[in-house]
Amino acid sequence: MHIDYSQEAPAIAGRLTISQIEELVARPLDTKPDRKYFIALSISGSLLLLGAICLGISFYYGIGLWGNNQPVGWAVPIVNFVFWVGIGHAGTLISAILFLLRQKWRTGIARFAEAMTIFAVICAGIFPIIHTGRPWLAGYLIPYPNQHSLWVNFTSPLLWDVFAVSTYFTVSLVFWYIGLIPDFATLRDRTTSKLKKTIYSIFSLGWRHSSRHWQHYEKAYMLLAGFATPLVLSVHTIVSFDFAVSILPGWHTTIFPPYFVAGAIFSGFAMVVTVLVFVRKIFNLENIITLDHLEKMNKVILATGMMVGYAYGMEFFIAWYSGVQAEQFVFINRAFGPYAWAYWIMVSCNVIFPQLFWFRKFRRSIPVMFVIVILVNVGMWFERFVITVTSLHRDFLPSSWAYYKPTFFDMGILLGSFGLFFTLVILFTKSLPVVSISEVKAVADGAQPTHRGGHHE
């Protein structure tokens, strides 16, 4: 097949008119959910329930139910935290960075990716709050004048995390809501149900599609994108500081911030592709979320996957080059010690399998890409597992070496976080437009003035 690369493929396929686009996106909101929807919801709901029960039991009996113990004091909870924060990064990247880079193809997937960001950050936020077993004490993380006249430690990366993640969540939520305002207005004007109209009116704030407003709106969107871009980079940088600022061999490396950011985007895109593959099929959005878009995302996965691979190699190189025995031991132990299985799962899922995306055929094949992105999701979870556990389990005193195993409760809570994530995603698909109506309209064929006839400027 011959493709003309000199011309940009249209962002929207199928020559849809503006009202057809609206119709297509709004249809899931106008129709009643079917059986399949409830089946999906009950599966994710059950996982969520499992997680909630495991958590409840953990709170009641104490976190001794988890596998964490000396010397592996940091284990699955922080692995899950970093994993979920990472998933979130794709959304901001798509909505903010690609916006600043004027990538039109982002419009079809931005809303969904942003929603996933928010849900992923919610999932991530659970872990720091529960990991002490006393979630009601999380308020102490906020600096506030108190009777103990104590302040939080502003020089600790763990506190930076509090600020980074909560800022990230707030900004993503605001960004997402700003994008939703015109869509709420559109939905308000097309719905016939009185209740829906009231709800949409409230959330649309009375948006009138006025050009005088659009002007400020676009400005605000750009400013927010401008802020979200360094923000998203800062968040995973700060998450990596949790490790990198400590002086533990295996954690104390300067490559961590960029390595974590690349990994976050890598895993985030993988998760977005995983979900979009289904969404575009189920909601007939193949023309809006086109194969071209998926292919572009797969290219990003390939690129970031290789960055991650480079980081794996570089860590080894620096360990050798530094000449520090403890450092060298940690890395040899990582690849060939008792956790070698986890290490090689990580390497194969993150570095080897994504290489298939060099081939156009695989990039554009839904089944192949689905398998690969699932592997990437697995691999990225293991990456955090490898970093956390292998650096800890053989510490400086061989007498305290141990082999860490997560318990049933650890895994139950992890599954529960997936349940929460997918429950939110499923609810989202039926309650809000999964594609930004106004943004997609703006890039449809014939949506922008042609400025023909020289009367413009």
Add this chain to the structure above:
Amino acid sequence: MNKKLYGLAALFKTPDEIIEVAKKTSAAGYQKYDIHSPYPVHGIERAMKLKPSKLGFITLVFGLTGSALALLLMYWTMSVDYPMIIGGKPFFALPAFIPITFEVTVLLATLATVIGMITFFFRFPENDHPLHDTDYMKKVSCDHYGLVIEAKDKLFDEAKVLEFLNSLKPESIEEIYYPEKETYPVLEPKFVTFLIIIAVVTSGITYFALNKLLYMQPFTWMMEQPKLNPQKPSTLFADGFGMRTPVQGTVARGFLPYPYMGQNNPTEFLQNPYLPTKENLQLGEQKYLTFCSPCHGNFGDGDSRLRGQFPNPPSLHSTRAREFSDGMIYHIITNGQNIMPSYASQVTREERWAIVNYIRVLQRAKNAKSSDLQVVNKETGNNASN
């Protein structure tokens, strides 16, 4: 009914048309007009001759405020209010403050931009605008482009504007009126009760969170008061110390020094100054139960719950203990004995003697003779002995 005209609206089908329309309208000198489109149309601001948005200023001001606030807070808490050396860093560890400064900057700038835009630039929420619920709005919400010229405009004249709109060859023209005044059922009892319930619940939860979970001032009521606290400085005294040393050669009330600390058998000097009166014995019983019974048992048998968990406390009914002088028991309470700690700081001098008297009662009761029973019977008029 007399409806008030808001303006005249015209609908168009293509983006090219609307750009043209915008240019003509601004050229015709209208000020209060607006173009509506389902998405931002490129170049419309230029066609409408709008001034660039000033939103960025809000972002700038609040962003800088955020940085300044964050830095000041961290400086004040870490270097002034509660300076503490952490990881050998200086009190004002600027590099370590950068991440939080950045996050707070972004947070404040974003929130200010968005809230500023919505409330100040848009004057939202405004769900009662005359344009809402019109056919015009429904169309521009979907796939049409519209122009509205408001009746408030200086040049507005219904006939002339109509003529002008017609000259633009629109798809349709619509007159838009202000909606009739709505009555708000704000004062309905149901709504008021609802508000009250919400107020009570939120303030209750907030109070609980601030007081019980976060111990925040001033919700902790009188926990903090302007008074001298131990180890705190005071401006009242010349030397700046809040805590005072006693005046030379004086003894504080209730703190009579005990000269036999650490000695073995100082009994000959210690006389029991208290008679075993009823009040005194009651006091002794009470104090014994509080301080001694956890180890020695309620009746001095050494059979408390601690048995087996702590070196077993001895019975107070052994011959040895019965032969102790009052002073010896007093000394054991005051000084402690081997692993039994001193109770001098918990039990006052008088109470200690009262305990001694009470122990005597226990010992006597445990080893009572039949002659004792006769005394009791005589006193109570009872005949239980035979």
